[in-house]
Amino acid sequence: MKTIVIRYRVLIIVLLAVGISSIFDPPFARSVTSLTFAQLKEMLLVIPPIFILLGLLDSWVPKEVMVRYMGEGSGVKGVVLAFLIGSAAAGPLYGAFPVAAVFMKKGVKFRNILIFIGAWSTTKIPMLLFEISSLGARFALTRLLVDIPGIIIIAHLLSLLISKEDVRILYERAELK
Amino acid sequence: MNTILYIVTILMLILSYRRDAGRTKKALQKSWNAFSAILPQFLVVILLVGVMLTLMDADTILAILGSDSRWFGVLLAAVVGAVTLIPGFVAFPTAAMLLQGGAGYMQIAAFISTLMMVGIMTLPVEISYFGKRLALYRNLMAFAFSFLVAYVIGLVEALV
Structure with missing residues (x-):
């Protein structure tokens, strides 16, 4: 648990900042969230096969x-x-x-x-x-x-x-x- | 394109599994280790891109790129490209729109070039693989190089 917090500390800080911004500027936070999810979808589509090919290259x-x-x-x-x-x-x-x-x-x-x-x-x-x-x-x-x-x-x-x-x-x- | 990537990956996996199941498992373990090691930084990059795209929509970028048609405009365009991280399938149509909206070819070329070659947002990821000095040098050189790209494209487009 502790190691996870350490590894994700920057992410947690940025997430907190966006969370706080949602109080002062909800449209901003909403836009950030939807754009982040769009990017996340793109990442989850392309990145896993790259890493699988990498693992195969590394061992074969x-x-x-x-x-x-x-x-x-x-x-x-x-x-x-x-x-x-x-x-x-x-x-x-x-x-x-x-x-x-x-x-x-x-x-x-x-x-x-x-x-x-x-x-x-x-x-x-x-x-x-x-x-x-x-x-x-x-x-x-x-x-x-x-x-x-x-x-x-x-x-x-x-x-x-x-x-x-x-x-x-x-x-x-x-x-x- | 993604389909090709997936077909190749699945074929390779099947081939690998048939040759040696144990080795394939080890390979996937390596894949997972490499992925989970860098995942926190990837997620930060993605979140920052979300923030940046919110602050800099196409109108803002056009206002900056169309503001000055001289070398100062090229410099501004290069800076915008360097600090932003927009996937290509969004960047090219946006650039086409900016051209129609009145931005010059040199500015667009500088923007596209630094957008692809210079990554301020991904600098922390780059540093963790290549070290500070190399990552900085690479980005600086790519930034400077983008002015040459802008100049040549400006020449070529002016010929017509």
């Missing part, structure tokens, strides 16, 4: 295989795979972080993990189709063409900025998750 795909395809020395193959996996993804960006943790555990090269995060954030194929239909192909494809090199450059700069020691600590922490 051996580290050596992941290292061969996406680890140090995987070269262009690793970059392309990181892009493809990230772009095929579904769900909000926060769904990408647990996947990144499993990638760390499996010895995926740090730069490729950053490319994967970049692809998940902005070059998702289902979203691209949706973007084309609402904002037009010129807008969506221009953005995609700028984003692809942008993601690679950002991933490169980030892996240069972060020390090897910091990366090692991150990988060790992922091992415990």
